Structure formats: C-alpha cells, structure tokens
Amino acid sequence: MARTVNPRPTRRLVLVGAGLVLGLAACSSAGGGDTLDARAFGEASAKPGVTILDVRTPEEFAAGYIPGAINVDLNGPDFKGEVGKLPKDGEYAVYCRSGNRSATALAQMKELGFTNAYHLAGGIGAWQAAGGEIAVATP
Numbered sequence: 001m002a003r004t005v006n007p008r009p010t011r012r013l014v015l016v017g018a019g020l021v022l023g024l025a026a027c028s029s030a031g032g033g034d035t036l037d038a039r040a041f042g043e044a045s046a047k048p049g050v051t052i053l054d055v056r057t058p059e060e061f062a063a064g065y066i067p068g069a070i071n072v073d074l075n076g077p078d079f080k081g082e083v084g085k086l087p088k089d090g091e092y093a094v095y096c097r098s099g100n101r102s103a104t105a106l107a108q109m110k111e112l113g114f115t116n117a118y119h120l121a122g123g124i125g126a127w128q129a130a131g132g133e134i135a136v137a138t139p
Helices: 008-032 038-045 058-063 079-084 100-111 123-129
Strands: 034-036 050-054 091-095 117-120
Touching: 034 038, 038 050, 038 091, 038 117, 038 123, 079 100, 091 100, 091 123, 100 117, 117 123
Parallel strands: 034 117, 050 091, 091 117
Antiparallel strands: none
C-alpha cells in the first residue's frame, strides 16, 4: 500500500525558516547602527580610535566588562547628556547584557547625530560565549 505524505508540515517548516531568516536580517540595523556578532564586534572594536561603550548599570559593569570599555548607564539620570559630550563623528562599539539596551542606546545616539555606531548582538553573554576577554573592576 502506498502511503500519502502530507506536504503541509514540510511547507510549514520552510515558511518558519524563512521567517527566522527575514527576522534576523531585519535586526541587522537595529537602532540606526549595525548589529554585529561577537567575532565581528571584536574585530571592529579593536580598531584604533574606536570607543567601546558599556550601557549597563555601574554594578553590572563592575562585575565584568569588555577591556577598554567606558560605562554610560542607559537608564542613568542623564544618558543623552553624557553620550552627547562624545564626538559625534567618532566610532562607537556599544554593548549591554543581551543586546536590548544597546539597540536602544544606538537609536538615542542616532537622534543626537552619531553616524558611526554599532552594537553587539547577544550582549556581553554572547561575547563571553565566543571566548571574548572580560575584565573585572578592582576595588
């Protein structure tokens, strides 16, 4: 007896896969800057003159940060004022814990006139998972 296979599950999987690809592509320019994976973020942020911004809380920063980063808390009392003091034509590598706050920071930086900024997809967790170096503040 020949068995009939329902093509719907396969078609559904293809559609779900296509949706995931399109969704990831849409995230590639969140906040007006580029979203980079850990490898690309490491290469880009290692270039001379790049400022690495950690937009987490001071407590999160003290627990571990990407070497060379400066901490400007996105949820602090004056994020826009603090970031606004930085040169608008500089290059900025922005990260947080998971990528959400850094995407928000990029959007705010764009509003302020920054044109060359990108952030780390998956945040510092993705950085660590990829073997990226972490520094810890000393008391």
